[in-house]
Amino acid sequence: MQRRDFLHYLSAGAAVGMMAPFGNVLAAGSVTMPGNTGANGRVVVIGGGMAGTTVAKYLRLWGGTGVQVTLVEPNPSYISNIFSNKVLTGERTLTQLTYKYGTLTSKYGVKLVTKSVVAIDPTGQQVMLNDGSKLPYDRLVIAPGIAFDALPLSGTAANQAKVVHAWQAGAQTTSLQSQIKAMTKADTFILTIPAKPYRCPPGPYERACVVADYLTRTAKTKGAKVVVLDANPGIQAEVENFTNAFNNIHKNITYVPSAAITNIDADTGTVNTSAGAFKGKVVNAIPPHKAGKIITDNPLLASAGGRWAGVNVLSYESNTVPKIHIIGDAAATTQPKAGHVANAEAKVCADAIVHLLRGEAVNPSPMTNSACYTPITNKTASWLSVVYRYDPVTGTMLPTGNGVTESSGINAKNHEEMLKWFSNLMSDTFA
Ligand SMILES: Cc1cc2nc3c(=O)[nH]c(=O)nc-3n(C[C@H](O)[C@H](O)[C@H](O)COP(=O)(O)OP(=O)(O)OC[C@H]3O[C@@H](n4cnc5c(N)ncnc54)[C@H](O)[C@@H]3O)c2cc1C
Numbered sequence: 434m435q436r437r438d439f440l441h442y443l444s445a446g447a448a449v450g451m452m453a454p455f456g457n458v459l460a461a462g463s464v465t466m467p468g469n470t471g472a473n474g475r476v477v478v479i480g481g482g483m484a485g486t487t488v489a490k491y492l493r494l495w496g497g498t499g500v501q502v503t504l505v506e507p508n509p510s511y512i513s514n515i516f517s518n519k520v521l522t523g524e525r526t527l528t529q530l531t532y533k534y535g536t537l538t539s540k541y542g543v544k545l546v547t548k549s550v551v552a553i554d555p556t557g558q559q560v561m562l563n564d565g566s567k568l569p570y571d572r573l574v575i576a577p578g579i580a581f582d583a584l585p586l587s588g589t590a591a592n593q594a595k596v597v598h599a600w601q602a603g604a605q606t607t608s609l610q611s612q613i614k615a616m617t618k619a620d621t622f623i624l625t626i627p628a629k630p631y632r633c634p635p636g637p638y639e640r641a642c643v644v645a646d647y648l649t650r651t652a653k654t655k656g657a658k659v660v661v662l663d664a665n666p667g668i669q670a671e672v673e674n675f676t677n678a679f680n681n682i683h684k685n686i687t688y689v690p691s692a693a694i695t696n697i698d699a700d701t702g703t704v705n706t707s708a709g710a711f712k713g714k715v716v717n718a719i720p721p722h723k724a725g726k727i728i729t730d731n732p733l734l735a736s737a738g739g740r741w742a743g744v745n746v747l748s749y750e751s752n753t754v755p756k757i758h759i760i761g762d763a764a765a766t767t768q769p770k771a772g773h774v775a776n777a778e779a780k781v782c783a784d785a786i787v788h789l790l791r792g793e794a795v796n797p798s799p800m801t802n803s804a805c806y807t808p809i810t811n812k813t814a815s816w817l818s819v820v821y822r823y824d825p826v827t828g829t830m831l832p833t834g835n836g837v838t839e840s841s842g843i844n845a846k847n848h849e850e851m852l853k854w855f856s857n858l859m860s861d862t863f864a
Pocket residue numbers: 479480481482483484485505506507508511513514515516517518548549550551576577578579599600601602632633636725726727760761762763770771772773774775804805806
């Protein structure tokens with residue numbers, strides 16, 4: 434599949450799994466919604482992020498009016514992590530990256546409950562909310578994203594609070610933006626990358642590039658340095674493009690592989706690692722990830738090492754708890770933890786649930802794809818793409834063709850295409 438096809442793929446709202454056949458149609462807003470397609474049941478979705486919002490929308494769009502979908506999300510709106518690195522450099526605002534759930538309810542008839550799920554009762558098939566109420570389900574989809582391990586931090590509470598990850602867009606993004614803005618040409622920005630798996634494999638290297646670019650473009654900070662301390666033995670995505678960026682475009686970046694953190698002294702800005710000690714004015718430390726708390730609170734669901742949810746990728750049903758499906762970053766699969774993949778997994782899951790509610794078999798050969806554009810400067814970008822297909826021998830999603838392809842260059846055209854890709858992905862998820 435060619436890179437340009439991904440844009441069309443998304444804009445058409447195409448299913449990466451098999452599209453459920455429509456029954457009678459009725460108009461919901463300007464969207465043609467199916468009537469009853471023979472799929473009947475209550476589906477509760479936990480988490481209104483990239484995965485949860487997409488599955489809620491497509492369950493209604495493909496399942497029709499017999500599928501009652503309730504989305505439980507504590508926040509009234511969603512802030513995109515994608516492009517949040519551009520907030521650090523002042524090219525975007527968090528407001529511009531904020532998406533509301535109005536369309537989901539008005540166009541697609543999803544019921545929104547602005548609360549958190551605090552417990553799951555798989556035997557009674559119900560979830561408990563933070564106000565003490567309960568929601569029964571026939572099928573449950575859990576899409577809570579990630580949680581972070583604690584970092585080995587020392588120092589005063591005030592200084593520790595300055596060591597942020599900004600790996601979940603929101604208040605920490607604003608804090609990191611202010612800290613970067615306050616830097617001078619004599620200062621160093623330290624970015625630490627956790628061991629994989631973490632969300633958005635190219636994301637930390639992208640952040641190093643856009644921060645290095647910003648520091649070079651601003652007179653007050655020209656000469657400031659960026660040090661990348663990677664717990665992994667090497668760059669985890671787009672190796673050729675990032676090696677080129679670090680060596681030739683951003684000479685103010687020092688990349689240190691195999692640098693696992695032993696301690697961060699927040700008072701002195703010293704990061705002690707297995708590769709030595711490094712001192713910086715700003716320490717942006719991304720902790721190791723695990724699945725969202727609602728998964729790790731339930732040892733049965735956290736079947737992949739107690740940290741991630743093991744699933745059957747034909748339907749994303751838990752491999753330990755029936756009628757519960759887990760999608761997005763929280764699921765342990767061979768696919769990367771990324772928003773584009775979360776959207777694709779959600780469609781495979783929605784299609785599978787619609788078939789299961791009709792008493793039919795699920796698609797035996799689903800496909801998903803990942804396309805990721807990476808800003809390298811404020812005007813240029815690179816990209817990677819990969820298409821996955823279900824492999825019945827291993828029971829996993831395996832890359833097709835040549836596997837992961839990366840762009841043969843870093844240029845302005847990619848930057849333009851990146852804006853369209855982002856707009857299409859967010860429309861397919863929230864509009
Ligand atoms: C800096 C950065 C850049 C990125 N760039 C890209 C990119 O270019 N391309 C790409 O594809 N991906 C990118 N990503 C990754 C992408 O953001 C994630 O992979 C994606 O958001 C995962 O979707 P998700 O639905 O699993 O989790 P999320 O989007 O995090 O959504 C989880 C939702 O669940 C809710 N929730 C959690 N617990 C509960 C509960 N108990 N009850 C109710 N609701 C709950 C949360 O409030 C949240 O809204 C980037 C990430 C970062 C940090």
